[in-house]
Amino acid sequence: MHPTEFQNVKLLKEIAEFINEETEIEAMLLGALRKFLKGTNFVAGWIFFIDENGKHQLMVSENLPEGLKQNGCSHLKNGSCWCVSRYRDRELEKASNIIECKRIENILAARSGDNGGITHHATVPLQSGQERFGVVNVASPNTVTYSEGELALLESLAFQLGSAIKRIFLTKQEQEIALLQERNRLAKDLHDSVNQLLFSVALTARGGAEMAAQAEIKETFKEIQNLSQEALNEMRALIWQLRPVGLENGLLEAIKGYGEMLGLCVQSHISGVLNVPSHVEEALFRISQEALNNVRKHSGVHMAELFMNVSQTDVLLVIKDEGQGFIIDHSIQIPSMGLQSMIDRAKKAGGSVEWDSEIGRGTEILIRIPY
Known part of the structure; x- marks a missing residue:
């Protein structure tokens, strides 16, 4: 040689x-x-x-x-x-x-x-x-x-x-499939065990409140019912995050379905053809989940608007509510863990998240992800 x-x-x-x-x-x-x-x-x-x-x-x-x-x-x-x-x-x-x-x-x-x-x-x-x-x-x-x-x-x-x-x-594809299977398994376990247990507690507390004669006992049962119902709502939201029911029917339907599960009416406005890679679709869905969680917990309203524009290079998603809003303190880098989670997810997908909020005038979350 x-x-x-x-x-x-x-x-x-x-x-x-x-x-x-x-x-x-x-x-x-x-x-x-x-x-x-x-x-x-x-x-x-x-x-x-x-x-x-x-x-x-x-x-x-x-x-x-x-x-x-x-x-x-x-x-x-x-x-x-x-x-x-x-x-x-x-x-x-x-x-x-x-x-x-x-x-x-x-x-x-x-x-x-x-x-x-x-x-x-x-x-x-x-x-x-x-x-x-x-x-x-x-x-x-x-x-x-x-x-x-x-x-x-x-x-x-x-x-x-x-x-x-x-x-x-x-x-990486095999790892993603394995992760999805593990998420589905965990979601099923939570639904079959903790979710059912919380439902039983709420139902039992409701019955106890109806049968109790003393006002203090009746009030205690009602408090247990309210707390267990709140925990049940949080558990359902967690199960949705682990296994997004409806994403197989499209991103928009999944976001709307998640909003309905939270008790929110989501109005949508779409421009462009919604045909993006699966990893971008999941990133948008996960960020939307966090944004809608914030609307439910902090806005004081039960309606949100979703604006989505799909261009040849990126997707712009805006989630807007007309709730109580919040003051952006520029001395604090990130106002909340929820916003930080959205920023991290968008950054991982190569995109960005911005927000605009004012007391009494609601909040806008702007998500942009390239594909």
């Missing part, structure tokens, strides 16, 4: 060992890219994920020249280019030389930073079987055309990365 071939096999083995131990997509991609650049003549690299609509997302990058790193890698994150267009049009099937790179040409034309001698790059699609994920781009200074051996090595890297991406996706 030629020394170079031996080094390439050794490099691919080292990369395979690394990616097989990683469980997070970005860490796996970045670590593999670093090892590849260190073991080859390529100096810089970046990886795009490209969705089914052709929208690209910069996942990781390494050793970029200053011109490409400026403004948070804006030249890479924005606009179109040959490799993304060819990938989108299904014309990029193997590792290829890019004759013209629009992104590099832009930084040269704008004189917005040093290009590090990089004028061209090689690209290869990321895929596993028929499932496609994006592209890997690598480059070297003062190099226009990369050799067949370098392109073949790049294809081997892409094959490994594609298989690893698929493995991580499947693992």
Whole structure:
């Protein structure tokens, strides 16, 4: 075996060992890219994920020249280019030389930073079987055309990365299914045990209040009935949060159903086609649950309005009530744990939550999540 071939096999083995131990997509991609650049003549690299609509997302990058790193890698994150267009049009099937790179040409034309001698790059699609994920781009200074051996090595890297991406996706999917099954089991246990027990206590207290002759005893039974009914309502809300009944019929129906369970009338106003990924749908539902809980507990009203606008890039959800509102103390970062929970869920989905409230004029919660 030629020394170079031996080094390439050794490099691919080292990369395979690394990616097989990683469980997070970005860490796996970045670590593999670093090892590849260190073991080859390529100096810089970046990886795009490209969705089914052709929208690209910069996942990781390494050793970029200053011109490409400026403004948070804006030249890479924005606009179109040959490799993304060819990938989108299904014309990029193997590792290829890019004759013209629009992104590099832009930084040269704008004189917005040093290009590090990089004028061209090689690209290869990321895929596993028929499932496609994006592209890997690598480059070297003062190099226009990369050799067949370098392109073949790049294809081997892409094959490994594609298989690893698929493995991580499947693992996370299995974890989500296992979590859903555990939620369903816990919800069933709570419904069959605690929920039924609280219902029995409330029913018994009601009967005791009707039969008691003394006013003090009658009042005690009524208090027990009220407390057990409140606990029963909280338990039902918890079961809904564990197992959202109705989400299989759509996000809007699930939110309305949850509002009805809380004793709220939810009026909806929708614009755009509601067709978003399941993880965005669940995030919106969980945040809506918390928002409606706040309406029930703090607003003093029994009606809420829901406004939803779905664009090509994100979903804007507004939940509004005309209740008593609250004062936003800007010296306190987060007014309540409920709002903090909504912020955390939205942030996890890549979105944001804002709110506007005033005493006597109600509250608006604005949720925006990209997809």
